[in-house]
Amino acid sequence: MSASARFDVLAIGNAIVDVIARASDEVIESEGLLKGGMRLIDADEADRLYGLMGPAIEMSGGSAANTLAGMAALGRKTAFIGQVAQDQLGEVFTHDLRALGVSYETPALSEGAPTARCLILVTPDGQRTMNTFLGASHLLDQAMIKEEWIADAAILYLEGYLWDPPLSRAAMRRAIDVSRSAGRKVAFTLSDAFIIDRHGDDLRGLIREGLFDILFANEVEICALAGSDDFDAAVASVAGQVPLLVVTRGEKGAIAVVNGTEDISVVAEAIDDVVDTTGAGDLFAAGFLSGQAEGRSIADCLKMGAICAREIIAQVGPRAQCDLKAEVAAKLA
Amino acid sequence: MSASARFDVLAIGNAIVDVIARASDEVIESEGLLKGGMRLIDADEADRLYGLMGPAIEMSGGSAANTLAGMAALGRKTAFIGQVAQDQLGEVFTHDLRALGVSYETPALSEGAPTARCLILVTPDGQRTMNTFLGASHLLDQAMIKEEWIADAAILYLEGYLWDPPLSRAAMRRAIDVSRSAGRKVAFTLSDAFIIDRHGDDLRGLIREGLFDILFANEVEICALAGSDDFDAAVASVAGQVPLLVVTRGEKGAIAVVNGTEDISVVAEAIDDVVDTTGAGDLFAAGFLSGQAEGRSIADCLKMGAICAREIIAQVGPRAQCDLKAEVAAKLA
Numbered sequence: 170m171s172a173s174a175r176f177d178v179l180a181i182g183n184a185i186v187d188v189i190a191r192a193s194d195e196v197i198e199s200e201g202l203l204k205g206g207m208r209l210i211d212a213d214e215a216d217r218l219y220g221l222m223g224p225a226i227e228m229s230g231g232s233a234a235n236t237l238a239g240m241a242a243l244g245r246k247t248a249f250i251g252q253v254a255q256d257q258l259g260e261v262f263t264h265d266l267r268a269l270g271v272s273y274e275t276p277a278l279s280e281g282a283p284t285a286r287c288l289i290l291v292t293p294d295g296q297r298t299m300n301t302f303l304g305a306s307h308l309l310d311q312a313m314i315k316e317e318w319i320a321d322a323a324i325l326y327l328e329g330y331l332w333d334p335p336l337s338r339a340a341m342r343r344a345i346d347v348s349r350s351a352g353r354k355v356a357f358t359l360s361d362a363f364i365i366d367r368h369g370d371d372l373r374g375l376i377r378e379g380l381f382d383i384l385f386a387n388e389v390e391i392c393a394l395a396g397s398d399d400f401d402a403a404v405a406s407v408a409g410q411v412p413l414l415v416v417t418r419g420e421k422g423a424i425a426v427v428n429g430t431e432d433i434s435v436v437a438e439a440i441d442d443v444v445d446t447t448g449a450g451d452l453f454a455a456g457f458l459s460g461q462a463e464g465r466s467i468a469d470c471l472k473m474g475a476i477c478a479r480e481i482i483a484q485v486g487p488r489a490q491c492d493l494k495a496e497v498a499a500k501l502a
Numbered sequence: 503m504s505a506s507a508r509f510d511v512l513a514i515g516n517a518i519v520d521v522i523a524r525a526s527d528e529v530i531e532s533e534g535l536l537k538g539g540m541r542l543i544d545a546d547e548a549d550r551l552y553g554l555m556g557p558a559i560e561m562s563g564g565s566a567a568n569t570l571a572g573m574a575a576l577g578r579k580t581a582f583i584g585q586v587a588q589d590q591l592g593e594v595f596t597h598d599l600r601a602l603g604v605s606y607e608t609p610a611l612s613e614g615a616p617t618a619r620c621l622i623l624v625t626p627d628g629q630r631t632m633n634t635f636l637g638a639s640h641l642l643d644q645a646m647i648k649e650e651w652i653a654d655a656a657i658l659y660l661e662g663y664l665w666d667p668p669l670s671r672a673a674m675r676r677a678i679d680v681s682r683s684a685g686r687k688v689a690f691t692l693s694d695a696f697i698i699d700r701h702g703d704d705l706r707g708l709i710r711e712g713l714f715d716i717l718f719a720n721e722v723e724i725c726a727l728a729g730s731d732d733f734d735a736a737v738a739s740v741a742g743q744v745p746l747l748v749v750t751r752g753e754k755g756a757i758a759v760v761n762g763t764e765d766i767s768v769v770a771e772a773i774d775d776v777v778d779t780t781g782a783g784d785l786f787a788a789g790f791l792s793g794q795a796e797g798r799s800i801a802d803c804l805k806m807g808a809i810c811a812r813e814i815i816a817q818v819g820p821r822a823q824c825d826l827k828a829e830v831a832a833k834l835a
Contacts, residue, residue: 190601191823219597222597222601224562224598224602225594225597225598226559226561226819227559227594228559228560229557256589257591257617258590261521264552266557268555268556268558269556269557284590485823486559488557490524490818
């Protein structure tokens with residue numbers, strides 16, 4: 170990790186405001202939703218589903234943006250590139266990132282689509298089921314990629330969700346080149362199995378080319394990427410192709426494999442009451458990457474990830490309302 | 503209370519989305535804000551203050567709207583009249599009320615001002631300091647007053663905050679006439695001492711005329727209305743002029759005076775940790791008015807108010823995220 174980088178992490182991801190409401194299991198079933206999953210919806214479906222939802226709260230979201238929010242709360246230097254529109258939700262998203270000290274200057278679009286929304290149904294078991302209207306977010310154009318920022322970030326962190334829209338995929342592809350040319354590291358999070366369903370061959374190709382220094386996945390995603398139902402086999406097959414593979418396993422904790430050989434694992438932090446799992450993976454990445462930026466051991470990075478994930482599961486929404494830095498300091502000691 | 507009314511309560515009030523952020527006592531001081539108070543701000547000041555605030559969450563608010571949201575959660579039939587604009591925050595406000603079953607059909611304004619926002623700073627002691635940009639909310643025109651709804655509501659509930667803007671004051675004045683002509687009751691909440699500073703003589707005149715059947719106030723407001731620093735003297739002087747006077751006293755509970763003579767009081771519900779006092783008075787009114795609609799004793803109405811106030815103080819924001827009906831049922835038994 171270069172000590173001279175302006176940013177510890179620059180992330181490119183969806184710029185989304187979450188709309189979070191409690192929902193019954195019956196609603197998930199009658200709507201035919203996959204509990205715990207994410208699906209993309211259009212504006213009409215967003216209006217229809219919103220009309221069925223109970224009273225909600227709004228909170229900034231977006232996977233990589235949540236990760237940066239967590240890192241900023243932990244004192245790290247971060248920057249974000251993502252597309253909002255010139256509307257009230259765009260102002261909310263922009264404010265909440267900047268208020269944390271995240272550098273964010275992507276100009277808001279004046280036309281084309283409104284700012285992205287994610288309608289999140291939280292069932293009594295604390296599971297979140299996400300319905301995302303991407304709006305302006307998927308219109309991220311290559312022209313918005315601030316190359317001087319990317320070249321000055323120790324790690325470029327890419328959100329897999331944004332690999333789907335063609336415009337933003339091209340923008341991220343360009344960002345990878347800029348980062349690598351500057352001698353920086355590239356981290357990628359697979360985000361969701363549907364990304365692998367649709368872009369698996371492409372992503373496997375990039376991994377074989379050695380373009381990713383750090384790969385984040387959960388159990389479902391790593392199995393989909395490896396084309397194997399066997400978790401250990403899936404990890405073994407991917408781990409040889411990336412210098413650092415990090416796989417989250419929900420209540421079973423997480424593992425990291427360094428250079429395809431050295432396995433390190435951490436158990437999940439104990440939690441009495443799962444309030445809302447929204448952002449758990451994002452905040453795990455925040456803790457892990459903050460540990461990396463601080464030059465800590467992989468074991469400590471995993472532990473920091475687990476602590477941050479635990480804190481976000483104990484509250485509603487993906488942006489920490491507690492003093493994350495104090496929690497990590499207390500529990501890491 | 504007429505059994506034949508379509509609505510238990512129809513309220514006229516501000517249509518506001520709250521923007522809630524944690525803040526230090528130092529910020530309250532350096533900004534010269536009155537902790538626990540409410541001030542009106544213009545669009546420029548809203549932009550400036552928002553820029554200083556930490557990351558926030560957005561939740562529908564508005565004093566009388568919060569009261570109706572609480573009543574709807576308790577199973578009462580309610581309706582709201584209030585002005586939003588055709589924008590995303592207006593959609594949020596509208597959705598959240600309707601999702602609870604509150605009848606709300608005031609057409610959104612297509613121009614003039616955006617939907618109202620209240621920037622709320624919550625200090626570590628749980629006190630909320632409110633900065634309200636009224637936007638479209640103060641443009642409520644008499645033409646928006648649905649007279650057939652008002653005539654069909656057992657109680658017309660008026661939010662004192664809306665007595666300040668001339669347009670909405672005229673609309674509420676008309677609503678009082680409609681309600682009384684239909685033989686219904688009129689309830690008024692004083693909302694804030696600044697309303698009495700600016701409209702005290704007007705309001706005292708309406709009270710003397712006997713236009714209010716129920717008057718809600720807190721300690722500061724009742725003293726301002728009576729022009730007395732002595733709480734007991736203030737209550738005694740106002741109580742003779744309204745059939746039912748209800749005064750909330752924060753952690754000391756609340757009192758009600760019936761026909762100027764019969765005093766009944768309730769102590770506040772015990773609470774370990776005051777998270778955020780936003781909406782405490784609004785939810786007290788929700789519990790009290792729900793008790794009235796159910797034909798309960800004044801003592802029970804006060805108790806229901808105290809239970810609802812307690813629940814809202816234990817969470818962030820003024821709209822209940824718990825099962826309010828179950829809480830009241832459990833604690834009233």
